[in-house]
Amino acid sequence: xxxxxxxxxxxxxxxxxxxxxxxxxxxxxxxxxxxxxxxxxxxxxxxxxxxxxxxxxxxxxxxxxxxxxxxxxxxxxxxxxxxxxxxxxxxxxxxxxxxxxxxxxxxxxxxxxxxxx
Amino acid sequence: xxxxxxxxxxxxxxxxxxxxxxxxxxxxxxxxxxxxxxxxxxxxxxxxxxxxxxxxxxxxxxxxxxxxxxxxxxxxxxxxxxxxxxxxxxxxxxxxxxxxxxxxxxxxxxxx
Numbered sequence: 001x002x003x004x005x006x007x008x009x010x011x012x013x014x015x016x017x018x019x020x021x022x023x024x025x026x027x028x029x030x031x032x033x034x035x036x037x038x039x040x041x042x043x044x045x046x047x048x049x050x051x052x053x054x055x056x057x058x059x060x061x062x063x064x065x066x067x068x069x070x071x072x073x074x075x076x077x078x079x080x081x082x083x084x085x086x087x088x089x090x091x092x093x094x095x096x097x098x099x100x101x102x103x104x105x106x107x108x109x110x111x112x113x114x115x116x117x
Numbered sequence: 118x119x120x121x122x123x124x125x126x127x128x129x130x131x132x133x134x135x136x137x138x139x140x141x142x143x144x145x146x147x148x149x150x151x152x153x154x155x156x157x158x159x160x161x162x163x164x165x166x167x168x169x170x171x172x173x174x175x176x177x178x179x180x181x182x183x184x185x186x187x188x189x190x191x192x193x194x195x196x197x198x199x200x201x202x203x204x205x206x207x208x209x210x211x212x213x214x215x216x217x218x219x220x221x222x223x224x225x226x227x228x229x
Contacts, residue, residue: 041203042222043220043221044160044219101165102165103147103215104165105150106217
């Protein structure tokens with residue numbers, strides 16, 4: 001159980017375009033999902049917390065108009081990187097909390113490698 | 118602000134050696150998670166510990182949660198090349214959304 005999928009796994013786009021990344025909980029309902037960004041050989045940096053049916057909570061320094069998050073259902077959250085620039089190139093990972101297990105434990109998707117040319 | 122210090126940051130050892138990774142904080146956590154991540158993939162949950170003094174074993178991996186729930190350790194016995202990866206600890210329970218507080222990670226390389 002507690003499987004999280006993420007799509008696409010890899011995307012290359014031109015500067016100025018927008019990219020949407022999907023995160024799905026496959027075998028459980030997730031009222032809360034999290035979006036992280038990770039730089040090479042570094043730990044995870046939380047970008048925002050996504051709650052089903054309400055606005056996302058963004059961490060300090062993360063532009064909410066740049067990184068649009070939508071959590072329209074209990075199994076799907078999306079992150080849209082708007083007007084992407086090369087500095088947005090990174091590894092983006094989502095996670096979901098499974099209410100059937102420990103309230104703190106998060107299960108992660110496989111990540112999305114974004115490259116902006 | 119809650120912080121979680123993880124050490125060592127890098128570790129390169131020979132196959133068969135033992136190692137211990139530490140996560141320490143001045144804050145109390147409701148739980149402590151350990152994850153392992155391979156390059157280009159998402160972190161995979163290894164264990165969650167919730168009780169002070171708790172010890173959990175996963176094959177050659179032993180996890181311990183400190184009595185005061187402020188620290189944790191991961192001990193690997195007879196490391197194998199397949200143990201190579203980034204090990205991350207995360208303390209749970211912060212804020213209304215219960216977001217995790219992350220250590221900086223330990224990059225482990227086990228050489229054959």
